[in-house]
Amino acid sequence: MASPELSSDCSRCFGLCCVLLPFAASSGFGVDKPSGTPCLNLLPDDRCGIHDTLRQDGWPGCTVFECFGAGQQVSQVTYAGVSWREQDNLGEMAAVLSVMRQLHEMLVHLDEVDRRSPDPAAGPVRKEIELLTAAEPEPLLLVDVDDLHVRVGELLADASDRVRRRWPAAADRTRADLAGRRLSGDLRGWTFRGALLIGADLRGAELDDVDLLGADVRDADVRGCDLSSALFLTQPQVNAARGDVGTALPAGLSRPGHWPA
Numbered sequence: 001m002a003s004p005e006l007s008s009d010c011s012r013c014f015g016l017c018c019v020l021l022p023f024a025a026s027s028g029f030g031v032d033k034p035s036g037t038p039c040l041n042l043l044p045d046d047r048c049g050i051h052d053t054l055r056q057d058g059w060p061g062c063t064v065f066e067c068f069g070a071g072q073q074v075s076q077v078t079y080a081g082v083s084w085r086e087q088d089n090l091g092e093m094a095a096v097l098s099v100m101r102q103l104h105e106m107l108v109h110l111d112e113v114d115r116r117s118p119d120p121a122a123g124p125v126r127k128e129i130e131l132l133t134a135a136e137p138e139p140l141l142l143v144d145v146d147d148l149h150v151r152v153g154e155l156l157a158d159a160s161d162r163v164r165r166r167w168p169a170a171a172d173r174t175r176a177d178l179a180g181r182r183l184s185g186d187l188r189g190w191t192f193r194g195a196l197l198i199g200a201d202l203r204g205a206e207l208d209d210v211d212l213l214g215a216d217v218r219d220a221d222v223r224g225c226d227l228s229s230a231l232f233l234t235q236p237q238v239n240a241a242r243g244d245v246g247t248a249l250p251a252g253l254s255r256p257g258h259w260p261a
Contacts (some may be wrong), residue, residue, distance in 0.1 A: 010046075167190075203224055228250055
């Protein structure tokens with residue numbers, strides 16, 4: 001069994017995020033749209049009609065979203081290339097996509113554990129999740145995702161502790177409300193798991209080995225910041241933050257096209 005791809009390839013997807021996910025204009029999607037209704041910008045060939053001008057046209061939410069490869073996995077593997085246009089199962093497909101995206105995000109984080117602080121206990125869990133990504137719709141819908149989150153979360157926490165132990169004075173800001181705050185100075189090894197960093201100003205801060213798992217970094221100012229060693233930073237978080245050409249990112253993450261050069 002081939003390992004699933006963990007970054008989106010819209011050319012091999014049936015526009016699932018544009019059809020199955022609900023949109024809210026207040027969240028940067030231009031209009032309100034319920035789940036199961038195709039986006040008004042979706043073309044018959046499953047391409048986006050305004051892909052190159054999403055932000056200018058008032059759809060910044062689309063530029064932030066990342067499915068971690070779940071879209072093409074559901075399209076090409078789970079449903080074997082049979083589009084939603086050819087079958088009446090949008091509700092099922094939406095639920096499957098939700099499960100698949102969570103599985104793929106777990107694999108992304110487990111890959112980072114393997115790179116940063118390998119743990120023999122992570123291998124069997126990763127294999128279990130990989131097997132699930134190749135399953136048919138019914139087994140996927142029966143997956144106990146909460147249990148997987150707990151088990152994967154313990155592995156990620158242990159890896160984070162091992163990496164950050166070289167910063168004994170690091171602070172724990174897990175789930176802290178730091179929205180709009182100015183955070184500067186030595187933050188090396190700090191934990192921002194699940195923290196609210198919306199609009200926070202991190203310019204000039206030392207951010208070696210910071211743990212950003214699940215942190216809300218929408219509009220966080222990371223211009224000029226070195227995030228190359230940040231733990232569990234994902235592409236959607238990067239897309240949502242405010243960076244520039246001076247922002248260093250971890251290997252495997254891409255500089256968003258809307259960041260100023």
